[in-house]
Amino acid sequence: MAIDVRRAAVFHGPDAPSDDDLATCVHCGLCLNYCPTYRVTGLETESPRGRLYLMTQWTRGGLPFTRDLARHLDLCLGCRTCEAVCPSGVPYGRIIEHGRAELERVRKVDAKRTTATIVMRQVLKHPGRLRTLGALMRLAQAAGLTSLSAQGRQLPKLSEPFKPPAGNVARALGPTRFKVAFLTGCVMPILYARSHEASVQLLQVAGCEVHFPAAQRCCGALFAHNGDLKSARGLREHNERVFASDDYDFLVVNSAGCSSHLKDFYDGVGERTRDLFEFLAEVGLPPPRHEVRARVTYQDPCHLAHAQRIKRQPRELLSSVPGVELVEMPHADICCGSAGLYSALEPEMSRRILDEKMDSVLSVAPEQVVTANPGCQMQLEAGLKSRGRTDIPVRHAAELIAEAYF
Amino acid sequence: MGLGPRTLEKLRRAVGRDHVVWDAYDLVIFERDASITGALPDAIVYPANAEEVAAVLEIAAEQQLPVVPRGAGTGLSGGAVTLHGGLALSLARFRRIIEIDPKGRTALVEPGVVNYDLGLEAARHGLFYAPDPSSQKACTIGGNAAENSGGPHCLYYGVTTNHILGMEVVLSDGSVHWVGGEDPDQPGLDLLGVLVGSEGTLAVITKLRVKLLPTPEAVSTLMAAFPSIESASKAVSDVIGHGIVPAALEMMDKVTIGAVEAHYKAGYPTSAGAVLLVEVDGLTESARELTAAIEQILEMDEAFEIRVAEDPAERELLWAGRKGAIGALGHIKPNYYLHDGVVPRTRLPEVLREVGRIGEHYRLPVANVFHAGDGNLHPNILFDLREKGIMKKVEKAGEEMLRACIDAGGTLSGEHGIGLEKNAFMPWIFGPDDLAAMQAVKDVLDPSGRLNPGKIFPPAGQIEPKLIARSGVASEARWW
Ligand SMILES: Cc1cc2nc3c(=O)[nH]c(=O)nc-3n(C[C@H](O)[C@H](O)[C@H](O)COP(=O)(O)OP(=O)(O)OC[C@H]3O[C@@H](n4cnc5c(N)ncnc54)[C@H](O)[C@@H]3O)c2cc1C
Ligand code: SF4
Ligand code: SF4
Numbered sequence: 077m078a079i080d081v082r083r084a085a086v087f088h089g090p091d092a093p094s095d096d097d098l099a100t101c102v103h104c105g106l107c108l109n110y111c112p113t114y115r116v117t118g119l120e121t122e123s124p125r126g127r128l129y130l131m132t133q134w135t136r137g138g139l140p141f142t143r144d145l146a147r148h149l150d151l152c153l154g155c156r157t158c159e160a161v162c163p164s165g166v167p168y169g170r171i172i173e174h175g176r177a178e179l180e181r182v183r184k185v186d187a188k189r190t191t192a193t194i195v196m197r198q199v200l201k202h203p204g205r206l207r208t209l210g211a212l213m214r215l216a217q218a219a220g221l222t223s224l225s226a227q228g229r230q231l232p233k234l235s236e237p238f239k240p241p242a243g244n245v246a247r248a249l250g251p252t253r254f255k256v257a258f259l260t261g262c263v264m265p266i267l268y269a270r271s272h273e274a275s276v277q278l279l280q281v282a283g284c285e286v287h288f289p290a291a292q293r294c295c296g297a298l299f300a301h302n303g304d305l306k307s308a309r310g311l312r313e314h315n316e317r318v319f320a321s322d323d324y325d326f327l328v329v330n331s332a333g334c335s336s337h338l339k340d341f342y343d344g345v346g347e348r349t350r351d352l353f354e355f356l357a358e359v360g361l362p363p364p365r366h367e368v369r370a371r372v373t374y375q376d377p378c379h380l381a382h383a384q385r386i387k388r389q390p391r392e393l394l395s396s397v398p399g400v401e402l403v404e405m406p407h408a409d410i411c412c413g414s415a416g417l418y419s420a421l422e423p424e425m426s427r428r429i430l431d432e433k434m435d436s437v438l439s440v441a442p443e444q445v446v447t448a449n450p451g452c453q454m455q456l457e458a459g460l461k462s463r464g465r466t467d468i469p470v471r472h473a474a475e476l477i478a479e480a481y482f
Numbered sequence: 483m484g485l486g487p488r489t490l491e492k493l494r495r496a497v498g499r500d501h502v503v504w505d506a507y508d509l510v511i512f513e514r515d516a517s518i519t520g521a522l523p524d525a526i527v528y529p530a531n532a533e534e535v536a537a538v539l540e541i542a543a544e545q546q547l548p549v550v551p552r553g554a555g556t557g558l559s560g561g562a563v564t565l566h567g568g569l570a571l572s573l574a575r576f577r578r579i580i581e582i583d584p585k586g587r588t589a590l591v592e593p594g595v596v597n598y599d600l601g602l603e604a605a606r607h608g609l610f611y612a613p614d615p616s617s618q619k620a621c622t623i624g625g626n627a628a629e630n631s632g633g634p635h636c637l638y639y640g641v642t643t644n645h646i647l648g649m650e651v652v653l654s655d656g657s658v659h660w661v662g663g664e665d666p667d668q669p670g671l672d673l674l675g676v677l678v679g680s681e682g683t684l685a686v687i688t689k690l691r692v693k694l695l696p697t698p699e700a701v702s703t704l705m706a707a708f709p710s711i712e713s714a715s716k717a718v719s720d721v722i723g724h725g726i727v728p729a730a731l732e733m734m735d736k737v738t739i740g741a742v743e744a745h746y747k748a749g750y751p752t753s754a755g756a757v758l759l760v761e762v763d764g765l766t767e768s769a770r771e772l773t774a775a776i777e778q779i780l781e782m783d784e785a786f787e788i789r790v791a792e793d794p795a796e797r798e799l800l801w802a803g804r805k806g807a808i809g810a811l812g813h814i815k816p817n818y819y820l821h822d823g824v825v826p827r828t829r830l831p832e833v834l835r836e837v838g839r840i841g842e843h844y845r846l847p848v849a850n851v852f853h854a855g856d857g858n859l860h861p862n863i864l865f866d867l868r869e870k871g872i873m874k875k876v877e878k879a880g881e882e883m884l885r886a887c888i889d890a891g892g893t894l895s896g897e898h899g900i901g902l903e904k905n906a907f908m909p910w911i912f913g914p915d916d917l918a919a920m921q922a923v924k925d926v927l928d929p930s931g932r933l934n935p936g937k938i939f940p941p942a943g944q945i946e947p948k949l950i951a952r953s954g955v956a957s958e959a960r961w962w
Contacts, residue, residue: 099816105556118574164812
């Protein structure tokens, strides 16, 4: 079907933003300095106010679609910092996801993006194919995503992948206070098995019986963020059935991108979804057993800090560990430039943002960096490597907290 | 003449290929600042230092092109709008804090530095930069100087002009000058005073030496809720009547409180007719005494709830509500038209009543959020630009509100500048001689009148339609 690029964009689907949603932007500019791409470029076209204005004009028929328009939308990280600081309540996350979906519909197919989409579909939707790092690497290379390694962002060294315990249930340590399900997700069990182990251990310490429903699949967040709303919907419907069980009260998720997607888009399941730290802060952990001596700084994952407004809980949990000295870096809640597939699709911008982030990280001289999302972890590791600082490990905050108990 | 390919090429040579933009998307975004007026530039240039600015101005002089400086585009009077097209000169690449001198308590900064970022950096040395426009997390020091901006804490500390020691400026002929110095009181003519607040019509600011102050030992913030605007206004007069000048004294009305609570949950009681935010700072002991004294006055004046912030987090939240208030009005209607007339403090209640009456007359919701301590009103007329014919009503109502301020012995603008929204009203407060004197200064510094034309000075002859009209891009398909 030929698509007329000069026609006004139309957002599709039940949660599509309306013209009223677009009009909530009063053009005050208060979001500008929080936007990572505006901070490094100084260009208003690379700012939330600018992107909103462009999308508004595009949907009202005031501006045609061109490659340049696509560029400005592509360069958005989708970090939603703007949404968190916007006093007017502009639903930026929803608007940009639909903007992207419309973009994918009309743009002339761009080779790199298409391969990335195909790889994503193949790999993430079918957990079986995701089992080995080799496969992933080969596919990444096939996808032309070699920038992954070119910019020093290499996939982490692999240990054994995470395996749920026999029977897919881990018992509480001590009396059972809660029954929860755990989202194992798509890339985490392979890339960061230790994050999962530590998270599950903490849940057990908190008195949870942890279930690992075997049929669960990728939550679909990466698809939604990249404009593939159809695949996202398919995965969502599947998982909604899987997690509908009454065997547990909450679905606990330790990857910020996934928990935010579940909360925003999953019917029924969304209300029962909790981020790991949100949950632990709510139910409480017993007093720590060991001291953990470390000077650490915490990087807010965007999907935790901005999409879910969770900033206090991980910091409180970290500070409660005796021996931990938590030092705030400047602008800890500004994106590191990882943003899902962004670092692979927009390596240049991602690198510039990461550079600023590294200045902030190193300015507080931490011994460890902790965060709560695999993408951020990978990006920060790459950043430290490029500065020759592999002596500073990057970990999921759960790993550090778990050391206080095991 | 004008902006042909050869001029563009020259500009690109002057500032670098990537730093001249005339892509439709970029232009469209630059057609507006935070006000509702707009017009497209012909191109945007992003120089990085005074020499490049000078080169741009020279090229513009050759080609007779208007040049409009732009900081963060948070201005509320259309100052950064390229009313007559030409070049938008963005200072976004001037982002360096060149030096902080903790001993001399000054900072040397580039104009594109964000007010809040300077504050963060100064705080590392136990210092702060006093002028704090509510837009401080986005607006630039250069924009602040050009607008002579105020902010909640300017009641006690004074507005921007009191905090600028010297500036490097480029004139429209491309010459670079340093005006002012390191010390507050310079001998000779006060050229600095002329340039601060000149809204980009006299010179482009490329560097600033600003004053920093030591962070006060103690700060105490309290929120007081009143049944009505009248009772809150009386409290304001009473506090100041007792000889107390708090660091800040701000008021929000019922409409604003509702919008703010929807986003910030700052803890303002939504049943209140008005809320006051009062802040005092200084030595721990005196701040405590002052807070107690103010509490007593407010209680006598019908405050039905008074809360003193317990910790920095609570203080920040109380302020977040105030500072985000204008943006939060988007919860009610997608557009605001904001004036910032000033009235003598004692006449606040009657002028506010009149403002309310005008709003009702035109059936337009009005939200008031303002610097009560110095009588600087901010009536926000709320509306939806997509409604046909609404703009006429909005403009009429705005004009009448300003008139009410003037009639009460006040003036046109406290801090947002005249820009192109209020220039037509200048003759209300200035006689022909005053205006001629101002024009004479303009003629000396910018003889060909190409720096930010169409601002401050009343337009000769017919007033142009002020709302976004000149946009060249598919204008028929646009809403306005
Ligand atoms: C939500 C909100 C709250 C606000 N609160 C306040 C407040 O409390 N007090 C207040 O005073 N204002 C306030 N404002 C208005 C505005 O933020 C200020 O006027 C601010 O100083 C503008 O700075 P800017 O960097 O955005 O400048 P811009 O809007 O980009 O430009 C403003 C003017 O300055 C000129 N200019 C900018 N940079 C330079 C330069 N380097 N050299 C020469 N001319 C230059 C421009 O030509 C234009 O005329 C608020 C605005 C918003 C949206
Ligand atoms: S997105 Fe929000 S903060 Fe940004 S300009 Fe629009 S209303 Fe203001
Ligand atoms: S989502 Fe992030 S990158 Fe995109 S406009 Fe908002 S702040 Fe900028």
